[in-house]
Amino acid sequence: EMCIRDRQSTWDQAEWATDKATLKVPFPNIPYVKNGDTIVTESSAVKQYILERAGRLDILGRTEEERVEDKLMTGFIDDTMRDLLMLCHNPSWETLKEKVINEKTIPRLKKIDDHIVGRKHITGNNVTLGDFNAYWVLSVVKKLDPTAISRHTNVANIMNNYENIPEIKDYLASNRFRGGNLMPPSAVAKI
Numbered sequence: 001e002m003c004i005r006d007r008q009s010t011w012d013q014a015e016w017a018t019d020k021a022t023l024k025v026p027f028p029n030i031p032y033v034k035n036g037d038t039i040v041t042e043s044s045a046v047k048q049y050i051l052e053r054a055g056r057l058d059i060l061g062r063t064e065e066e067r068v069e070d071k072l073m074t075g076f077i078d079d080t081m082r083d084l085l086m087l088c089h090n091p092s093w094e095t096l097k098e099k100v101i102n103e104k105t106i107p108r109l110k111k112i113d114d115h116i117v118g119r120k121h122i123t124g125n126n127v128t129l130g131d132f133n134a135y136w137v138l139s140v141v142k143k144l145d146p147t148a149i150s151r152h153t154n155v156a157n158i159m160n161n162y163e164n165i166p167e168i169k170d171y172l173a174s175n176r177f178r179g180g181n182l183m184p185p186s187a188v189a190k191i
Contacts, residue, residue, distance in 0.1 A: 047129060061128050070128040073112075077122075077130065080108050081137045084144070088189035101145045109141070113152040120161050127165065135162050140182050143191040 020028045029041040033049055040049045051059050061067030087093050087100045116122060122130040138159050142149050149156050162168060171177055181190050 047132075051129070059127065059129055061123065062126055066123050066126060066128060069123040070130045073115075073122050073130040074133050076108070076112065077134050077137050080105060080141075081133070084137065084140050085183070085187070087144075088140075088183045088187040088191065091188050093189045097144055101141075101148065105141055105145075106148060106151075109148060109152045109155055113154045116154045116158060119154070119158065122158055127162075131158070131162050135159065136182065140191065143182065 016030065023032065023034075023039055023041070025032075025039050025041055027041050031043060031046050032039060032041045033046050035053070040046050048060065051057060061070045083100055083104045087096055090096060119125070121127050122134045138149055138155065142159075149159060163172060181187075183189055183191055
């Protein structure tokens, strides 16, 4: 079992500067995992490391087809995530929100919705890393435009299916789930 200490809620520039100096890795970044002498930085590497340590490589895809589809969907969803991060870090985010949602996010949701017809999860019938990425992005979209998800039936079903995975459902109902702000502390938009 892995012992995880989540310090996101207390992160600030001074704390990170002190922490960063002790890491002694080529690319110090948040998030990071420190496990004995092993330090892993960069979001995708951290996720894969945790899955490896947990013996859950199946989350990366059970077949080559599923792994390829997971990478495809994750890449497409990451484009939406980047737009949302840029929006939420912009001091004029409230003025720009409708334009970004209507011109970038909604067309991408439509493409995803058309692509995932009949699927239980983002890549098919099995949960993959793409489902975790998609859920965060879709949660942000839902906070910015509460009707955006419901207007895309297949996307809404994927989100609902994810929330009803027993372990996820238990986590979302627990006191470990922080909810609240989905953006990093550096974001202007507190959503």
